[in-house]
Amino acid sequence: MEVIQLDGHTLTTTQIDQIAKGYAQVAIAPRALERVLASRARIEKRLTDGHTIYGVNTGFGKLSDVQIAEKDNELLQLNLLRADAVGVGVPLDTAIVRSMMVLRANALAKGYSGIRQETLQLLVDLINNKVHPIVPSQGSVGASGDLAPLSHIALVLIGEGKAELNGHVMSGQEALTKVGLTAVRLQAKEGLALINGTQAMTGIGVMTINEAERLGYVADMAACLTMEALQGIISAFDADLLAVRPHAEIAMVGDRIRKWLNGSQRITTQGAVRMQDAYSIRCVPQVHGASWQCFDYVQQRLQTEINATTDNPIVLENGEVLSGGHFHGQPIALAMDFLKVGVAEWANISERRTERLVNPQLSGLSPFLATDPGLECGLMVVQYVAASLVSENKVLAHPSSVDSIPTSGNQEDHVSMGTTAARQARQIVHNSARVLAIELIAASQAIYLERAEQQLAPTTRKYLEIVRSFCPPLRGDKAIGEETEALANYLLNSNDILAIG
Template identity: 70%
Template sequence: MSTGIIALDGETLNRKQVQTIVNGQAKVEISEANWSKVCASRERIEKQINDGKIVYGVNTGFGKLSDIEIGKEDISKLQLNLLRADAVGVGEPLPTSVVRSMMVLRANALAKGFSGIRKETLQLLVSMINKGVHPVVPSKGSVGASGDLAPLAHVAVVLVGEGKAEYQGEVLPGGEALKRAELTPVSLEAKEGLALINGTQAMTGVGVLALNEAERVGLAADMSACLTMEALQGIISAFESELLAVRPHPEMEFVGSRIRRWLEGSKRITRQGEIRVQDPYSIRCIPQVHGASWQAFNYANDRLSVEINSATDNPIVLESGEIISGGHFHGQPIALAMDFLKVGAAELANISERRIERLVNPQLSGLSPFLALDPGLECGLMVLQYAAASLVSENKVLAHPASVDSIPTSANQEDHVSMGTIGSRQAREIVHNSARVIAIEMICASQAIYLEQAENQLAPATRDFLEKVRKICPPLETDRAISEEMEEIAQFLLKNDLLEK
């Protein structure tokens, strides 16, 4: 349910606000100051047309067809043809959350006043967000340059009453969805079709949601590591601030300080030499490995923060009155950021799986084999490690950088593309897989703590979190199917802000 209004000004929107709007907890509006910018930009387009100037995408064809001039009488038809021709996405539809994210980001970019769109067209997009008219957008078909043409075209065709849209849980023809929401389709004029689809909002829309989830998963990874340390009586000495300070990566120290804070008061952790001199890398090197993943997160966050508030279409209508063709639609900044996030998120799962192995392998843990109460008759959590290994291996395939590939389009006019939308979709899938691996680690650590009867020896912070895990997946008294519980914990980690940085 909506609880507020967020103004789209093209300057100040952040990923947390996007999530709030996506979740339906806020509506959007455009300020009077920004409407003035939008209208002024539109007037510049109309002046160029009235002055008989040739402007790409306004009175010319598109891509390789840009040398073909279009007569005044066909300018509106040109824009409608563009949407119809570009709505060629394939595959399963994107989730409604992603479609809402795309719509919000596109409206925010148009609100900057560099795109030449009319007020009534932008207002319809805003109203669709607020009333919950969600275009059906196939997930595949964008190469991430010339903008996310196919996915954004599937959004834009609904504004003219075509395509398909979901409204109140029902998929309808676009015009019918607008009608039920008491909205009226628009007839596009010069530049508007191009303004609606020439941008990076599909890759950025997916990227914003993936980044929000990656932040939660990163914190969950730090917490699951704490639970494993308590289960295995890990050595806290490797996390001391004086030690970490001699290699001054900030993210490494942030992880170390978090783990020290969360383990404060624990009677299960040890110091160097009390039980053993060293822990294995998957425990001893948590600050270094998790910290590096946080570096990837921070880089992606910096790039997305810029992109959220950028004008990414072409041509750009400058305040000087000039209309210049450039390359702001090219997704390379986001493509590289998403590829980096992919690797960072995958590594959280990679090292987590190694800690899972240490928990279930009796030769490494000293605990009951596979954490079973009656090993042999029972398999315990043996096959949870198989599931984690499968997810980690899948992540390794998905982590191959999408951005190193490029297939030219539009008869080689568009001869380098980013594949950034593929990278964003892969990043979100990796984040979801990593959440599942971390959920498995939490279940294994919970079972180990149960077998050790160590609940009363845990730190207050880890004990509180363990209670949340056990509400979903209680300790095993005998073998039982826990697939659904594993997935429920993973979704719990992805969707809730459970931990403070």
């Protein structure tokens, strides 16, 4: 199995995806370990010299002016984890938890957090031994770090909390014992170093952006199959036409669709069957392209964040320990809200294409793509499902980052709500996968009724076979909710569409 070196500087979203899904292990890079040791030495020297350091020998938040006796420094860190591990709600997926763990380890490996080597190594060992803390999904306001979610991870390091191992949930101590690991006893600053960061929102964000990338390609492919089903006009995708509005993403989508439809006998030109297609087909480069612009922005923000230090206080290389605001999740909160809008638009326009496929007044095909309309309903209510999902997306797309509720006695008087934005973005991505699965099934059914399989382009015909492996053509009414869900899961997780692209 591949071992990915964590150095705090070079981790990528693709590598996180591999680690989160259990396809790779991790190790601390030697140079990063040197920085970790040096950072720890700076903290210990400051304490020996009698300095007051926030969160090390003071209370937290509004209690930062309370001095802590040296004999209580360890207890302070222990109390912090216990007090902050108060998350609620459905636990986060295992892949998300693994993503959070590797992101926190990578941030600590940068060498600005004052963590000890043995504490960081135990976090790495948990990842490699597939010990997964149980992390409730709700409870972070996205500033002061993702305190509640990260505290649930940190508890397992000290032999508390709960963890999942080999499909079984058990106490943190039992999980450590089963894999031959020993809990750590936290020293000064280590509890704060483990939980003061944006790794919950970023962990969710990374897994979501990876799914969204696949979905963007799927959206382009779904448009292609719908165009073939409805004899769409390729003229609107002409390279010279698109070039007069020089957004790179418009050209990219146009190029991709022309490439995928190359060789199709179903595609028409302007005036051959009709003069213009509806916007949901004719404007695919502009609408899909704008969502790709959104995707690119969010990916850039996440790529920066996964190799950033998001602690407070920061242990600088010159020996100073300074308090700042790097824990504040606003850069990721805004990015995830933007992603919500971009992905929701892939679903919005997809649902409109599905309507054009099933509505006989728009398609000229059998009503609702039924083989015996009237006796059969066909895909009538499948379109209802798509409409329901895009409506839900519109509610979820309301920006979380515009909200802020003061916390910690008004010391923390502006927060990001970035973790909420990230959770909502992931729900929108999953909803949109289902909407696109519905369009693909509808296009497949239309092509079946038109007996047009052999007229498709070689690339789209290949993808049609994938769709039909989940949902074969309907020769009568059938409940296809499970087939739709299975196809949607495939769209979110398979790299086949990336290979085609």
